[in-house]
Amino acid sequence: MELLEIKNLNKSFDNKEILKNININVSGGKIIGLLGKNGVGKTTLIKLINDLLTPTSGEILVNGKKVGVETKKVISYLPERTYLNKNMKVSEVIDYFKDFYDNFDENKAKKLLKDLDLDVNEHLSKMSKGMQEKVSLVLVMSRNADLYILDEPLGGVDPATRDYILDTILSNFNEKASVIISTHLIADIERILDEVIFIDKGEIVLQGDADKLRNKEKASIDEIFRRMFKC
Amino acid sequence: MELSFDNNIPIYIQLLEYMKIYLISGVFKCGEKLPSVRDFATTFKVNPNTMQKALAELESMDLIYTERTNGKYVTKDENLIAKLKDEYALTLAKSYFEGMRKIGLGKADSIKYLERIDN
Numbered sequence: 001m002e003l004l005e006i007k008n009l010n011k012s013f014d015n016k017e018i019l020k021n022i023n024i025n026v027s028g029g030k031i032i033g034l035l036g037k038n039g040v041g042k043t044t045l046i047k048l049i050n051d052l053l054t055p056t057s058g059e060i061l062v063n064g065k066k067v068g069v070e071t072k073k074v075i076s077y078l079p080e081r082t083y084l085n086k087n088m089k090v091s092e093v094i095d096y097f098k099d100f101y102d103n104f105d106e107n108k109a110k111k112l113l114k115d116l117d118l119d120v121n122e123h124l125s126k127m128s129k130g131m132q133e134k135v136s137l138v139l140v141m142s143r144n145a146d147l148y149i150l151d152e153p154l155g156g157v158d159p160a161t162r163d164y165i166l167d168t169i170l171s172n173f174n175e176k177a178s179v180i181i182s183t184h185l186i187a188d189i190e191r192i193l194d195e196v197i198f199i200d201k202g203e204i205v206l207q208g209d210a211d212k213l214r215n216k217e218k219a220s221i222d223e224i225f226r227r228m229f230k231c
Numbered sequence: 232m233e234l235s236f237d238n239n240i241p242i243y244i245q246l247l248e249y250m251k252i253y254l255i256s257g258v259f260k261c262g263e264k265l266p267s268v269r270d271f272a273t274t275f276k277v278n279p280n281t282m283q284k285a286l287a288e289l290e291s292m293d294l295i296y297t298e299r300t301n302g303k304y305v306t307k308d309e310n311l312i313a314k315l316k317d318e319y320a321l322t323l324a325k326s327y328f329e330g331m332r333k334i335g336l337g338k339a340d341s342i343k344y345l346e347r348i349d350n
Contacts, residue, residue, distance in 0.1 A: 031278055163276075171273050191236050192278045211241035211281070220238035 001064045003028050003147060003178055004049065009058035011044055018044050020202045022058070028146070029175050031192055033210070033221070034182040036199035037229060042182045043080055045199070046151050049180075050077050062147065073102070076145035080152045082136050086125040090118060090135055097139050109142035112168065116161075130157045137165060141172045148179040154188055162188055190221040200229060234275050242277060246285035249275075254294055254305060255316045265295060265303040 004026040011019040019041045026032060036042050047053045049060055051067040062071035084093055090113065097104045113120060116134050124132055133156050140148065150169070154162050162185075170192055173179050183189055190196075190210065198206040205228065206213075210221055217224050236245050253259050265271075268286060272279040286303060289295045293311060297303050306312065331341040 029280065031280075167273075167276055170276065170278065175279070187238065190238055191242055192276075194278055194280050211243055211284075214239065214241045218239070222238060 002026060002061075003063060004180075005059075005061040005064075006049070007059045007061075009045075009048065009060060010056045011041075011048060011053065012056045018202050019048075022204060024197065024204070024207070026147075026178050026180070028178055030178045030194045031169070031173070032178065032180045033186070033189060033193040033196045034180055034199065035184070035186055035196055035221075035225060036182075037184060040199050041202045042199055043151055046077075046149055046180075046182060049149060050075060074146040076140045076143040076148045078136055078140040078148075078150040078153055080155075082132060084124060084132075084136065086132075087123065089121055089123050091120040093124070093135065093139065094120065097142075101143050103144040104139075105142050105144060108172075109138055112138040112142065112172075116164065130161060133157055134161065134165070137168065141168055144174070146177050148173060148177065150179065150181045152183055153181060154183060154185050159188075166192055186225055187220070187222040193221070196221055198225065198228065234277075236277075242281050243284040243288070246275065246277060246282060247288050250285060250289055251294075251315060251319065254289075254312055255319055259305050261305055261309050261312060262307045263305050264301070265305065267302060 002025045004024065006022055006024040009019060009022040010017065022045065034042055034045070044053065048055055049062075049067065051072060060067045062075065065071055084096075088096070094106060094109055097109070098106055110120065113135070116138070118127075118131060118135060118138075124135065127135070133153070137150070137153055140150070148169075153165060153169075157165065166189060169179055169181070181189060181193075193210045195208065196206070196210050196213065197204055206224075213221060213224060219227070234245075234249055236242055259265060265286075266274070268279055268283050271277075271286075272282040275282065286295065290297065290303070293308075294306055294315065295303050296306060327345075328338060328341055331337075331344070336344070
């Protein structure tokens with residue numbers, strides 16, 4: 001049984017096709033890059049996996065179960081935009097996560113926050129955008145989930161923090177879990193990816209093992225992406 | 232030990248090269264126990280699966296071996312490491328002479344240049 005199985009998935013809004021015939025299988029213990037330009041359907045796909053949107057047709061299974069309440073328990077999702085109440089202190093957000101998720105590891109969260117020099121007594125509203133993004137990521141990575149889905153986790157942070165975030169992802173996913181990272185900042189993350197999925201205009205145009213692709217094309221994933229989507 | 236990688240070349244191949252140098256230079260000695268895949272991955276800041284692939288390659292070359300429950304060890308065969316060192320040195324020498332040939336210098340001239348370098 002695959003961790004994530006997407007079969008013949010289609011999604012339309014009004015009469016516009018946003019995703020067309022998507023098929024994806026993800027097994028445990030992998031880091032997968034969901035790569036595409038802006039507005040090609042990455043976030044829509046991610047929302048569908050998180051059961052925040054309903055497919056027009058097709059099926060999404062997580063651990064063999066149709067997405068729903070049960071699968072939300074095992075998916076830890078970092079949305080593109082934060083949903084946290086900015087009037088809360090970091091410590092209050094931690095309590096919030098603790099109440100919400102059985103698999104939230106408070107000690108881990110506190111340790112990671114300390115590593116990043118983030119003060120648990122600070123209000124989110126007093127923090128910079130990058131600091132808020134770090135808090136969100138720490139919370140998401142502190143759940144013992146089967147599938148982590150990170151939508152543009154590197155957007156607003158400086159290169160040094162980017163490295164820390166990549167390390168955090170590497171050292172905090174367990175052998176059974178997988179991580180899906182959506183981004184257009186390919187060069188920054190490609191060295192940690194097992195597999196890549198290229199999406200363009202709602203369709204998967206390339207799917208495969210990152211090192212095999214490098215070997216075949218004699219180029220980096222970033223370069224392969226640029227060649228393929230040259231404007 | 233933070234390594235730098237060229238994104239144009241498969242990461243596991245680059246890891247394999249780094250590991251060979253560690254074996255040749257004795258960072259990891261004959262018969263010595265190696266860190267776990269996970270520890271390696273954390274230290275080198277790479278994906279554990281990629282690290283595993285590099286180690287599997289080393290194992291297929293008999294440079295390391297797995298003890299069923301204990302983890303991975305460097306081969307006890309010193310000759311294998313000596314052979315690896317010899318091959319590696321030869322590759323380095325070849326690439327030096329190739330570079331010199333490109334600028335029109337033959338072997339004899341190339342050796343003269345080598346001798347001009349103090350240490």
